[in-house]
Amino acid sequence: MTIAIINTDMNIGPFRIPGNGQNMITNNYAERNNFKVEEIIPEPFKSRSLATTQWVHKKKRLKIVILCSIHQLPLEKKRIKDLVNNMKKVEFHFALEGISGKGKRFLLDCIQEAKIFKDARIIDSQKTSWSKLYKIKNSKKY
Amino acid sequence: MKINTLINKEPGYAICSIENMKIFKKLRDSFLKNLKIPHKYKKNINNARVQIAKMSKAEINRSMINFLTFNKNLSEMMINSCPKLIKDLCGKDLFIQRRAHTTINVPGNEHTKQWTHYEMISGISPFTYIFWAPLHDLDDDGGAYHIDLKTSLKIMKKEEKEGLVNGPRVLEMMGLKKPPRLKFGQAIIFNPFVLHGNIPFQSGFARIACNVRFQSCNKPLLQKNTDYLKYFRLS
Numbered sequence: 001m002t003i004a005i006i007n008t009d010m011n012i013g014p015f016r017i018p019g020n021g022q023n024m025i026t027n028n029y030a031e032r033n034n035f036k037v038e039e040i041i042p043e044p045f046k047s048r049s050l051a052t053t054q055w056v057h058k059k060k061r062l063k064i065v066i067l068c069s070i071h072q073l074p075l076e077k078k079r080i081k082d083l084v085n086n087m088k089k090v091e092f093h094f095a096l097e098g099i100s101g102k103g104k105r106f107l108l109d110c111i112q113e114a115k116i117f118k119d120a121r122i123i124d125s126q127k128t129s130w131s132k133l134y135k136i137k138n139s140k141k142y
Numbered sequence: 143m144k145i146n147t148l149i150n151k152e153p154g155y156a157i158c159s160i161e162n163m164k165i166f167k168k169l170r171d172s173f174l175k176n177l178k179i180p181h182k183y184k185k186n187i188n189n190a191r192v193q194i195a196k197m198s199k200a201e202i203n204r205s206m207i208n209f210l211t212f213n214k215n216l217s218e219m220m221i222n223s224c225p226k227l228i229k230d231l232c233g234k235d236l237f238i239q240r241r242a243h244t245t246i247n248v249p250g251n252e253h254t255k256q257w258t259h260y261e262m263i264s265g266i267s268p269f270t271y272i273f274w275a276p277l278h279d280l281d282d283d284g285g286a287y288h289i290d291l292k293t294s295l296k297i298m299k300k301e302e303k304e305g306l307v308n309g310p311r312v313l314e315m316m317g318l319k320k321p322p323r324l325k326f327g328q329a330i331i332f333n334p335f336v337l338h339g340n341i342p343f344q345s346g347f348a349r350i351a352c353n354v355r356f357q358s359c360n361k362p363l364l365q366k367n368t369d370y371l372k373y374f375r376l377s
Contacts, residue, residue, distance in 0.1 A: 014367045070368055096369040097240065116373045120237070121362035125265065130298050130307070133364070134335055137268035138150075142361060 001063035004039035005030065006053055006072070009046055013071025013114065014122060015096075026066045029095035035064060048072075049079040054086045066093045070110040075118070080111055145331070146230055149271065154291030155332035158227060160275065163327055166223040169216065170277045170326075173244065173350065178205040187278045187326075187350070194348035195249055202246055209244050216242040218374065220273060220354040224329065225376050231271055231331075232358035237371040242354035247284055249345040256286075258315040260294065261334035263308055265365030267357050268334060274353040275329035284349030285321030288330065289337040297337065316341055 005026035010018050017025070023040070030037045039060065041053050050073070053065060065087075067073075074080050084104050092107065093100040099110070123136065136142060148156035160166045174184045178201075183189040194202065217238050221228055228236070247253065261272050274286060301309055316339055324330070332338065343349075357363075359373060 014363075015369075097372075113373050114368065116359065117363075117368050117371075120359065122367075123267070123362045123364050125365050130262065130302055133262065133268040134295065134298075136362075137333070137335070142269070 002038050002060045003030070003035050003064040003066075004041050004053070004056065004062055005037050005066045006041045006043060006050070008043040008050075008067070008072045009048075012069050013118060015069065015071065017068055022068050025068050025095045029066055029093065033093075035066070037066070041065075043072075048076070049074050050083055050087075054082065057087055057090060062087075062090050064091045064093065066095060068094070069096045070094050070099075070114045071117070073107070073111050073114055075111070075115065080108075084108065145227060149231065149331055149333055152291055153288070154294065154336035155288045155330055155338075157322065157324065157328055157330055158224070160223050160327045160329055161226055162223045165219055166275070166327065169219045169223065169352070172215075172219075173209070173277060173352075176209055188347060191278065191347040191350065194246060194350070195346060197248070197348075199248075199253075202248065206244075206246075213241055213244060216244065216352060217354050217372075220275070220352060221356060221374060221376070223275075224273065224331075227331070228271075228273075228356060229376055232356060233360065234376045235359045236356050236374045236376065237359045237363070238374045239355040240368075240370060240372045242352060244350070244352050247340065247343075247349040247351075249282075249284065249343050249348065251342045253342065255316065255342055256340045257313050258289070258319075258337050258339040259308055259312070260298070260337055261332075261355070266334055266355055266370075267362060267364040267366070269361035270334050270355050270357045271331055272334065272353060272355050273329055273331050274351060276324055276326065276349065276351045278326050278347075278350065280321070280324045280349070282323075282345040282347070282349075283321050283341060283343040284345060284347070285324060286330065286338055286340045286351075287319035287321045288332055289315070289319075291333070291336055294335055294337040298335065312337065315339075 007019050007022045043052050084107050088104050091102045145156045179193045183193045
């Protein structure tokens with residue numbers, strides 16, 4: 001039974017976290033929770049299916065996996081189905097959100113929450129100013 | 143004047159009453175339960191405050207680790223203690239702070255200087271509101287002061303012209319402020335453009351308060367996302 005951290009593409013929902021940053025976040029989470037990490041699973045660039053993780057699970061029977069965020073979970077129906085079926089007994093930890101759990105319900109709730117946030121509009125903070133943000137707050141457009 | 147107008151227009155904040163005291167008292171009991179002090183002081187919040195006021199910073203920090211358990215449901219408890227007002231401001235579907243804050247301020251000049259700041263400095267959305275409530279009566283200057291929206295915006299625009307955010311003009315505003323004396327069961331709700339902070343205070347009691355941020359999930363986000371917020375539906 002193995003504890004693993006998972007690295008994915010640096011574009012993680014609204015966040016851009018380079019691989020070494022992901023390693024720092026997940027290793028720090030493991031340390032704070034007294035988990036001894038035995039495996040680092042690199043998911044490929046542009047992949048959202050966690051297929052490598054599922055393949056490793058078949059070989060090594062993962063017990064705990066640590067990811068940076070719920071935004072790293074798949075969004076496509078087929079990929080979700082595969083993940084839930086293959087990894088329902090594995091405990092998932094999401095370091096940035098500070099949440100953990102296992103089973104179909106937990107994974108589907110996390111995916112649903114990620115979807116709600118994905119659908120939320122985001123103001124581009126690089127293209128705005130404090131005054132503009134105050135105007136936005138009072139604008140009927142929003 | 144309607145609370146909604148006070149919060150969104152002038153003065154940008156409002157003192158309001160907690161709607162569900164049963165939940166809010168439960169929240170306070172839960173805080174006392176998780177506090178690392180002898181059991182005999184846990185029955186009364188003021189006894190606990192006296193004990194905390196005597197603690198060193200290190201002891202308080204150690205005690206805060208215990209609050210991680212307490213804080214687990216703190217956001218939901220706070221939101222559920224004022225559902226009507228929050229629904230009036232934001233509707234039923236919310237993004238709420240994933241982990242609400244508990245702040246302990248110890249009396250004395252060397253402590254408790256939370257300099258003047260806008261909540262916006264953390265990158266929360268301009269549509270966010272802040273709900274701040276003490277866990278006891280505030281009989282001294284241990285509370286938080288708020289500066290009216292008009293003044294806050296004037297300073298913000300001045301700083302913007304100078305290319306500054308929360309510069310010395312804001313940081314040095316702390317001196318002359320007078321925090322309001324709230325009762326247990328009262329809270330301040332304010333918008334994120336309102337300058338606020340607290341001042342050093344002299345007392346035999348520590349100040350304990352909780353705060354949570356929330357916004358409608360139909361309004362845009364800024365920099366904070368699932369790292370800070372979670373979806374919550376008011377029942």
